[in-house]
Amino acid sequence: MAVLWSLKKKLKKNEDGYKLPTAHSKLSPKGRKSSLFSRSSHRKLGPWVLLLAVGALFWYMSSKAFDGGKEVIKKVAPPTKVDVLEDEAYYDFDFEDIDPQIVEKFDEGVQHYLITQFGDDVLTPEDGEIFEKEQQMLLASTVEKYDLSVFSGSSQGAENGEHVLLCVPLRDAEKVLPLMFKHLMNLTYPHELIDLAFLVSDCSEGDRTLDALISYSRQLQNGTLSQVFAEMDQATAEQVNKGNEKLYLKYMSPDYLKTVEQAFSPPFHENYDKPFRSVQVFQKDFGQMIGQGFSDRHAVKVQGIRRKFMGRARNWLTANALKPYHSWVYWRDADVELCPGSVIEDLMSKGYDVVVPNVWRPLPEFLSGEQPYDLNSWMESTEALQLAQNLDEDDVIVEGYAEYPTYRVHLAYIRDPTQDPNNIVDLDGVGGVSILAKAELFRRGIQFPAFTFENHAETEAFGKMARKMGYRVGGLPHYTLWHIYEPSDDDLREIANKERENRRG
Ligand SMILES: Nc1nc2c(ncn2[C@@H]2O[C@H](COP(=O)(O)OP(=O)(O)OP(=O)(O)O)[C@@H](O)[C@H]2O)c(=O)[nH]1
Ligand SMILES: *[C@@H]1O[C@H](CO)[C@@H](O)[C@H](O)[C@H]1NC(C)=O
Ligand SMILES: *[C@@H]1O[C@H](CO)[C@@H](O)[C@H](O)[C@H]1NC(C)=O
Numbered sequence: 001m002a003v004l005w006s007l008k009k010k011l012k013k014n015e016d017g018y019k020l021p022t023a024h025s026k027l028s029p030k031g032r033k034s035s036l037f038s039r040s041s042h043r044k045l046g047p048w049v050l051l052l053a054v055g056a057l058f059w060y061m062s063s064k065a066f067d068g069g070k071e072v073i074k075k076v077a078p079p080t081k082v083d084v085l086e087d088e089a090y091y092d093f094d095f096e097d098i099d100p101q102i103v104e105k106f107d108e109g110v111q112h113y114l115i116t117q118f119g120d121d122v123l124t125p126e127d128g129e130i131f132e133k134e135q136q137m138l139l140a141s142t143v144e145k146y147d148l149s150v151f152s153g154s155s156q157g158a159e160n161g162e163h164v165l166l167c168v169p170l171r172d173a174e175k176v177l178p179l180m181f182k183h184l185m186n187l188t189y190p191h192e193l194i195d196l197a198f199l200v201s202d203c204s205e206g207d208r209t210l211d212a213l214i215s216y217s218r219q220l221q222n223g224t225l226s227q228v229f230a231e232m233d234q235a236t237a238e239q240v241n242k243g244n245e246k247l248y249l250k251y252m253s254p255d256y257l258k259t260v261e262q263a264f265s266p267p268f269h270e271n272y273d274k275p276f277r278s279v280q281v282f283q284k285d286f287g288q289m290i291g292q293g294f295s296d297r298h299a300v301k302v303q304g305i306r307r308k309f310m311g312r313a314r315n316w317l318t319a320n321a322l323k324p325y326h327s328w329v330y331w332r333d334a335d336v337e338l339c340p341g342s343v344i345e346d347l348m349s350k351g352y353d354v355v356v357p358n359v360w361r362p363l364p365e366f367l368s369g370e371q372p373y374d375l376n377s378w379m380e381s382t383e384a385l386q387l388a389q390n391l392d393e394d395d396v397i398v399e400g401y402a403e404y405p406t407y408r409v410h411l412a413y414i415r416d417p418t419q420d421p422n423n424i425v426d427l428d429g430v431g432g433v434s435i436l437a438k439a440e441l442f443r444r445g446i447q448f449p450a451f452t453f454e455n456h457a458e459t460e461a462f463g464k465m466a467r468k469m470g471y472r473v474g475g476l477p478h479y480t481l482w483h484i485y486e487p488s489d490d491d492l493r494e495i496a497n498k499e500r501e502n503r504r505g
């Protein structure tokens with residue numbers, strides 16, 4: 001790990017001009033002194049500085065009345081307090097880019113019209129014509145027109161040049177970012193048709209998801225990210241040889257591990273390094289309190305709350321990143337280990353409005369080697385509908401817990417790896433690991449409920465809502481993505497036991 005760290009640090013240092021977006025912010029005053037107002041580092045200083053500044057201003061004004069002249073300014077400039085006010089950059093900041101000559105240039109040719117309530121009447125026909133023409137010019141330069149029926153999405157999106165918005169929610173995800181980016185590069189859907197939108201929320205203190213994300217994104221768009229990973233992986237490999245390998249890997253199926261190794265090894269498809277159409281990174285907290293550790297986030301009681309926070313985050317991301325020219329929205333979790341590079345085309349080709357693949361995960365061999373993972377993709381059952389009738393309006397049913405016997409058909413459980421991966425079944429609820437949906441759904445108001453909708457929240461409620469609004473929602477039972485395996489506390493104990501036994505025996 002030490003090598004990896006130093007390598008990462010080196011990479012960062014070498015990045016010429018790399019700055020976090022906050023440093024570029026037009027709204028934040030420049031310079032060291034500006035931090036007096038920043039909330040994180042000097043929370044209590046801000047009001048004091050303001051108070052002192054106001055005091056200083058009074059002193060200045062009252063003394064000016066008597067003395068007059070520049071002398072006074074020096075007098076009221078004792079070390080710390082007026083420091084801030086003296087920083088010219090602070091005041092000039094918003095205006096410093098404005099060059100009066102340039103502004104003047106754009107004033108030329110501007111025409112102002114004052115139109116009365118019955119404007120047409122006061123214009124002569126000639127004036128009216130000019131007005132029409134000028135107004136069209138003005139509109140053309142400030143208003144964009146889209147015929148949304150052109151962006152409704154077809155099953156041959158790549159051939160038809162359809163734009164995809166690819167959304168990824170992230171929380172405490174620093175360590176899975178390389179994995180995620182490798183998967184993004186592995187996508188064969190034309191990169192130039194994909195806008196990436198990341199939302200980083202509610203990360204723990206000290207987590208560096210945002211920094212790392214921006215760093216990797218810059219390399220991605222420069223076409224150099226795969227080189228960076230190659231170097232990082234080499235450093236990791238050297239570490240592994242020194243015996244620092246993750247212990248649980250010893251207990252995983254060798255076949256699975258081999259598949260993974262191959263999946264991440266070259267040759268990659270020819271446009272692997274091609275930059276994406278755009279990358280946007282958003283950071284916004286929603287107050288998610290539930291821990292991101294495996295055991296934390298899987299307790300039944302916290303599911304409803306957790307899912308509603310996720311719903312808010314997803315909705316916020318769509319609202320801010322979706323553009324009229326997007327035909328499709330693809331939602332993808334960062335913690336996927338294996339996924340066909342053609343996943344977008346594959347999901348698109350089915351002629352459905354919402355499509356999800358199957359999601360399984362590998363397990364240690366002593367735990368059967370693999371497991372149906374995402375239970376949120378399902379077909380509704382009469383049992384679950386009855387169960388819902390006896391629940392409180394705000395209760396959220398969660399799958400995979402004894403508390404809620406739903407007897408639904410889960411996409412995860414009807415998988416047969418020998419069957420046609422193109423088979424599709426209709427679903428009611430969908431899981432969020434990998435959802436392809438027509439952008440039209442979001443434009444029509446379908447969302448990831450951050451409240452209880454038909455006793456569900458977030459992605460499952462999204463599926464239900466889409467169905468209710470007449471859209472086709474489907475899942476591919478034999479087309480599988482593999483979620484990463486994170487050992488639970490129990491699994492780790494079991495592995496430790498086995499290790500002890502091995503040492504004894
Ligand atoms: N923005 C945001 N992202 C989150 C939040 N919680 C999880 N994520 C991200 O959402 C994706 C899915 O998160 P997971 O923790 O795996 O949740 P999940 O897939 O619902 O649950 P699992 O079945 O445990 O995998 C990952 O990319 C996470 O980094 C959150 O509160 N806010
Ligand atoms: C972008 O890529 C070029 C090579 O293609 C490289 O020389 C340059 O350093 C890269 N820029 C960054 C910021 O990494
Ligand atoms: C990348 O895509 C190829 C082709 O679909 C696939 O075989 C491979 O498993 C993918 N890589 C990963 C890491 O899933």
Ligand SMILES: [Mg+2]
Nearest residue numbers: 333335433483
């Ligand atoms: Mg997950």
